Every structure is written in structure tokens, then in C-alpha cells.
């Protein structure tokens with residue numbers, strides 16, 4: 001009896017819907033345009049009133065088809081983690097400038113997400129584009145994400161969830177992107193007017209802080225300084241300063257300055273701009289280069305003391321003795337003149353100072369500037385004062401602690417009976433981490449640890465002998481010098 005009633009009920013529902021659809025089709029076909037529009041609007045309102053769910057759509061392209069929406073890209077990245085877990089039909093994509101493949105949901109797949117107790121569902125849809133005016137209907141379909149949630153979560157979604165999706169999505173995109181190493185070479189603007197200011201290659205240096213030989217405490221301090229900087233967007237905005245930080249790395253050749261820069265870029269996931277100052281024609285070109293530097297980047301000027309002629313500094317020292325009361329401004333003027341016109345580059349000290357201060361910084365922030373030098377004492381104080389080069393880091397000869405990092409990295413050993421001899425010899429001699437690394441490098445995979453360590457001991461003893469000979473020669477020279 002009940003089954004018949006159910007069947008009857010379904011028949012009634014079915015025939016009601018069919019009659020409704022029939023009436024609706026007649027109305028759409030024969031009613032005047034105004035009446036039809038009025039009825040369609042009312043139907044839409046009725047549907048919205050009865051439906052407790054809210055839909056938000058995020059289109060892939062905004063306006064012109066050329067600009068891919070940042071919001072769409074962020075949602076795609078955000079959902080790539082969710083969809084990889086729950087969607088059944090996935091698409092494998094590899095975006096331009098991304099180093100990783102991403103699994104995204106396929107069209108009409110639905111994935112659900114949970115946020116502060118609310119259930120949210122995402123569907124990837126497509127809609128066909130408007131036919132073009134000339135009748136050409138060959139425009140591809142437009143994709144969009146449709147976000148659905150219950151209307152009681154409206155405020156929470158608008159205020160927190162969407163922000164959460166954008167933030168996480170952008171983080172994933174930054175992590176996945178292929179980082180680049182940009183270099184500036186000599187340019188011929190007349191022959192190639194469209195030549196870009198920077199040329200780039202993928203940045204693939206594997207250096208990590210874990211493998212940098214230096215005292216653990218000092219290393220930790222540098223890592224914390226870098227991480228604090230990268231998380232200080234609000235702080236820099238509050239104090240009204242450009243979000244940038246300068247590091248001066250100084251020390252003898254082969255002590256790990258360049259290695260540390262690569263480790264910094266890998267730690268922070270930044271691009272690297274290797275600025276060759278001698279290839280920059282003048283201050284105007286330097287300014288143009290600066291404008292094209294994007295955020296999340298490390299700008300490196302290696303061997304800053306060799307990049308530009310610093311005779312100005314040496315001259316200043318000489319004249320200081322003669323005219324001690326010379327006022328500061330005069331000194332600075334002298335200095336600037338000496339910088340100008342040396343070598344092929346006409347970049348001046350003031351041009352470089354302005355570059356560092358980021359006077360022309362066009363967009364964003366999060367930039368680190370690193371100078372390296374073997375001779376810190378040669379540099380103009382204005383160049384390396386705090387505020388420009390905020391942190392001065394000395395990289396020096398290898399300590400026993402530094403050696404242990406290299407031994408662990410190259411030989412996979414943390415202790416060995418020969419370590420004591422090495423410790424003693426390192427106290428007595430100066431050897432660079434580059435030389436230690438060279439000795440520890442196995443010539444063949446079968447070469448044993450003991451042989452590598454013995455090679456290092458031999459090298460240390462040779463360095464010690466050489467130093468002793470040099471010292472004795474120096475003492476003899478001083479003794480025989482006419483008084």
C-alpha cells in the first residue's frame with residue numbers, strides 16, 4: 001500500500017515538474033522580452049531565497065585573456081594539496097617558471113575543505129566565451145573555481161577563509177617556483193635596443209647553511225637574522241622604512257663568502273641578482289637595473305673593492321694628515337670626484353649609495369643586498385655604515401669546529417682518532433675552508449677516511465712550515481734594514 005502511495009507521489013511530482021517546464025518553455029518562447037526578463041529575475045530571486053548556499057566564482061582571466069588572475073593561481077595552488085588527496089580525476093600541470101609539477105583537480109571535480117568548523121566545497125567549472133564580433137567562435141573556454149558554503153558562514157569566509165586561501169596559495173607558489181640567477185652583462189643599446197637589462201638562468205646552487213663551515217653559534221645568529229628579516233613586512237611598514245637589509249661579507253679568498261650567499265638564497269627562497277658593477281655604464285643604467293629587480297631577491301656585488309676605483313679613500317687618508325680640520329663635506333666631495341670617471345664604468349659612489357638606499361625602488365620590498373670583499377679596510381665608510389650594510393660578517397680561516405662540519409659533509413664522520421692532531425695543527429696554522437674542503441674531497445669513492453684526513457694533516461704541516469720560513473725571512477730582513 002505504502003509503495004503504491006510512494007509511486008503515486010513520485011508521479012505527481014514528476015508531472016508537476018514536467019508541466020512547469022512546459023509552461024516555462026512556452027513563456028520563454030512567446031512572451032515579450034520585458035515580461036520574460038521580469039519572470040527570469042523573479043525566478044532567480046526565489047531560487048536564491050530558497051537556496052541557503054552562497055557561491056563565489058573566481059575566474060582564471062580578468063578582463064583581457066592575457067592577464068591570468070593572481071587569485072585564481074593562488075586558489076589553484078592552495079587546492080593542489082587538497083585535490084591531490086581527495087579528487088578522483090586530476091590533471092598534471094607545470095606552470096611556466098615553476099620547478100615542480102602540480103596535480104590540480106580536473107573540470108567538474110569537487111573537493112571539500114574545512115575551516116573553523118565550516119564545510120566549504122570547490123568545483124572547477126568552465127564557461128564558453130562570448131563569440132567574437134566577427135563571428136569567430138573559436139575562443140577557448142574560460143575556467144573558473146566555484147566556491148560554495150552555507151550562508152551562515154558568510155562573514156567568516158569573507159573575512160578569514162579567503163585571506164587564508166590566498167596566503168597559503170601564494171606561499172605554495174613561491175615554494176614551487178623555479179628561482180633564477182640574474183646577471184647584467186655589457187649591453188649594446190644601439191645594436192639591441194630591446195635587450196633586457198638582466199639575463200637569467202635557473203638558480204641551482206645546492207649550498208645550504210648546514211654545510212657551511214663556521215662556528216655553530218655564529219651561523220645560528222645569521223640564520224635567525226635572515227628569517228626575522230623575511231618575516232618583518234609589517235615591522236618595516238610600521239617604521240616607514242624600505243623592506244631591505246644589507247650584509248657585508250668579508251674575509252680572505254676561499255672562506256665561504258660566495259657559498260654563504262647561495263645558502264642565504266636557498267634558505268629564504270629568493271632569486272639572486274649578481275650585479276657586475278664594471279659592466280654598468282653609468283648611474284642612469286644602475287637606476288634602470290634597480291627598477292627591474294623584483295621582490296624576494298638577493299642583490300650581490302662581489303669583490304666591491306675591485307668593482308670601482310677606490311683611490312678616493314686612499315687619498316683621503318693622505319690628506320687627513322695634512323689638513324685635519326677639513327670639514328666633512330669637503331672630504332665627501334673629494335671622494336665623489338675620485339670615484340667618477342675611473343675605468344670604463346662611470347658609476348659613482350653617490351650613485352651606488354643611492355642604489356643601496358633604494359631611492360628609486362619601484363615596487364615591493366624584501367630585498368637583501370650583499371657586498372663581498374677581501375679587504376674591508378679599503379672600503380669607504382659611507383658605503384658600509386649601518387643602515388646600508390646592516391650586518392657585517394667576517395668569514396675567516398677554518399676553525400676546528402668548521403673542520404668538523406666539513407668532515408661530516410665530505411666524509412660522513414663526526415669523530416676520528418686523527419681529529420686531535422688536526423685540532424692542534426689548526427690552532428697553530430691558518431688554512432682556508434676551501435683548502436680543507438679540497439683535501440677532504442675523495443679522489444675515488446673507495447678512498448678511505450683515514451687517507452683523506454692524513455692528506456689534510458700533511459697539508460696543515462706544509463702550511464705551518466711555510467709560515468715559519470716566511471716569519472724567519474721577515475725577521476732577517478728587518479734585522480738587516482738600515483736604521
Ligand SMILES: Nc1ncnc2c1ncn2[C@@H]1O[C@H](COP(=O)(O)OP(=O)(O)OP(=O)(O)O)[C@@H](O)[C@H]1O
Nearest residue numbers: 211212213252253254255256257258259433434437
Ligand atoms: N665556510 C665554508 N664552508 C663550506 N665550504 C666552504 C667554505 N669556504 C669555502 N668553501 C668551499 O670552497 C669553495 C670556494 O669558496 P667560496 O667561493 O665560497 O669562497 P669565497 O670566500 O667566495 O672566495 P673569494 O673571496 O675568492 O670569492 C666553495 O666551493 C666551497 O666548496
Ligand SMILES: [Mg+2]
Nearest residue numbers: 257258302372
Ligand atoms: Mg667569492
